[in-house]
Amino acid sequence: MADERNDNEKQLLESAIRGEASAFGLLYDKYQPNIFRFIFLKVSRREEAEDLTHQVFLNAWQNIEAFEDQGLPLSSWLYKIARNKVIDYYRTKKSITSIENVSEDYFETSRDGGMETIGNKIEVEEIYRALKKLSPEYQEIIIMRFVEELSPREIAKITGKKNGAIRVLQFRALRRLKKILEKNE
């Protein structure tokens, strides 16, 4: 099943590299929610997250020929672009958004699905606030590993770090997050 998905994605990617917009459109549909979520969790503002997400895919479409298939899914390349966009965003913005500035509606999910119980919403807010208190490096590893569920190998490719370093970072980040949550209880 996973092989079929990979083959399907490979065919779509080859078509997109040849310039077929419809093929890239299907890839967009598949990865856009993930990239948006990744960016949103880092910048905390929906408008900025939308804008940066748009830039990521526009960049990807215009440079699709530059993608080198190294046995990793297209998502890794997209996350790499997204990561760089967020870094550039922070460089230009400079101001840090305080968690108090994040309004309640940022925790609302899309209209099609989402949080149904109040309890879940509270837990989401709690974990999100704790996440924002982590350092950018820990934040990133937590988001990629446990929210986006990327493998340590993929994260290593995206961040340019070694596999072992990723595992160490993951362990330390979780431990720090746990301390923050316990402190807030």
Added chain:
Amino acid sequence: MNKKQIINNLKLLKEINPENDFSRKSRLAILQTPFVSKKVLQDESILSALEMAPIKLKNYSLKSIFSNGGRAISVAMATAIILVGIYFATSQLSPLFLPGLNQSKVVAEADMINNTINIQLSHISKFEQTAKASTTALKEVAATAPNHINSSVIKAEQSEINSAFNTDPQSQNNQDISNILKTISQ
């Protein structure tokens, strides 16, 4: 809260999704962006072909021209240059060179127009000659005609002239002249 609970709570963040309206618009805008293959632009055979063109584009660094930032600008400039060229070409071209035009018919029509103009010009010149002749005749008449036409006025002038002639020692000549004037007044 143990590690497992934390990870489960982190997975709840997967519920964060973009708005459908944004996704639809963004997708449309991106896919409408023209795809320009960089591999074609970087092809040595194409670059060498461009080198033979009068304008050496390579000097301007094709890669930089067609970079992400300059692509839209270069396409817009090329389009503008092509449109300006078409405009000047069509405005300078003689109508005779337009496709679908019967040259012999156009020439015949032009000849007809020329002939009509020539006829009219000849009429104008004849009119001018006639006008000149009339003007000349009128001038002559005006020059030779007496100052007055009225006979009573001429008689009065005659008596004035006679009295002027009688005081003159050369009265015989003057008498002859007065006789001539008498004849005219009659």
